[in-house]
Amino acid sequence: MRNKLIEFKNVSFKYGEEQPWVLKNCSFEVYENEAIAIIGHNGSGKSTIAKLMNGLLFPQEGEIVINGQRVTEESIWEVRKEVGMVFQNPDNQFVGTTVQDDVAFGMENRGIPREIMINQIDKMLTAVGMQDYLMTEPHKLSGGQKQRVAIASVLAISPKVLILDEATAMLDPKGRKEIMKTVTEVQEEHQLSLITITHDLYEVVQAERVIVMNKGEVWDEATPRDIFAKKEELRKIGLDVPFVAILSDELKKAGIEMKREALNQEKLLEDLWTSHSEM
Template sequence: MEKNQIEFRNVSFRYHDEAPWVLRDVSFKIDADEWVAIIGHNGSGKSTIAKLMNGLLFPQEGEILVSGQKVEPDTIWDVRKQVGMVFQNPDNQFVGTTVRDDVAFGMENHGMPRELMVERIRESLQAVSMTDYERQEPHRLSGGQKQRVAIASVLAVSPKYIILDEATAMLDPKGRKEIMQTIRDVQGARNLSLITITHDLQEVTQADRVIVMNNGEVWMEGTPRDIFSEKDRLIDIGLDTPFISKLADELMNAGLTISREPLNHQELLEELWTLHSTK
């Protein structure tokens, strides 16, 4: 069995004995260096999956493995060294009086030596372009800057996996684009696995693979192109599709032939150019 992965094996979860199941018999794997987006309507179980991965919750049935190690109370601190999480509101993650203190906090909890902490602070802030703000108070930062610091705090512990739970939801479009570019750069440089829980369809199109949750179950799984080609089925469970995908459908309804599901403007332009060139 490949050890460098996250695996859910027949996981079921509910918040108390009388509550309905939030997750039912969920199984999937996330491999090393892979970017997986998890999408679904509100209440479909997305954020619960994130908390289970990081040991904030434990399943009533089934098991979760992180790099071959079962997630349970006895292993929780080892698991959290490997799985970092960035939440929707970065203010909820700040504990230090300065950016430097905040990035250092997780490393202090893990008992890292001071020399290593100093090096990791520098490297992590550099990775998210926040070196100049090391002595700044976090509450004085913009929303995008705060989220960069939250990402740096996770990176400093040097995890194998990073979960972004609606981490760009509170940002404007420019801020979302900048944060996702930062994440892509960091993933490429550090060979991380990335798990994004998101409603942002533009984020989803950039992932390697998409898991669609519906009523607590894995409803569909595939590449972004595979998933968004199933527009009618997605709409049936209350999900939307990217604007560019809708535009491609309108063009096909008007009689144009588009050979594959476009994921962005560039791909649609290439399809139209190819169509024009063959005439």
């Protein structure tokens, strides 16, 4: 049994007294070393959830607990040691004049000894494939390289949770896959909980569990396979379905027996091959 790491308990939030609720009575849990995707149409509350987890915002109703500690203005600095966040635009996170300075920044603020910092900088940049850019100025990096450095900077403070808030949205498909491959490897190596807030269906199908937001409420939560089996319901709330899942449905209609809901090309080919072999 994995322990609870994050708890949202009937959380509601709005950006001002006269504004509508962005989140309404929102409850869910995240467990240690779990990979979760949070999806929903624009305005469904996804990014607000990320900011609440990191204490950038505080709920008007309900409570949030991170690793057993309630998130309040008094506990916020302790909470931020547990939760690291990578945003859509990495330029908003850079504070150092070189890659090395940027990765060091968070550790310096925590008073980590220099010898540990040097080792940690090398370790984290190696983990994201950026060890050869130690003295490079961040503005000279490509979009994908900037995101790798942003991830290394967050990982350097050894959080228990890594949140990617649309972190691959500005990258091309190849760059997205490379970043997500790196993140998955880092998550497994460091036993992190990974929360991906995304519109990218490739990222969603990699998760263990998907939380679907709609109009500020948790619409559903289940495995990617179970979520994408609800194709018509998802379309009604403005969400896409993986092309492979649509193709799988069409094959079933054509009389080709499929054993399960295929979510990627490899699984679809495997199912087709198995079905053909058994005929």
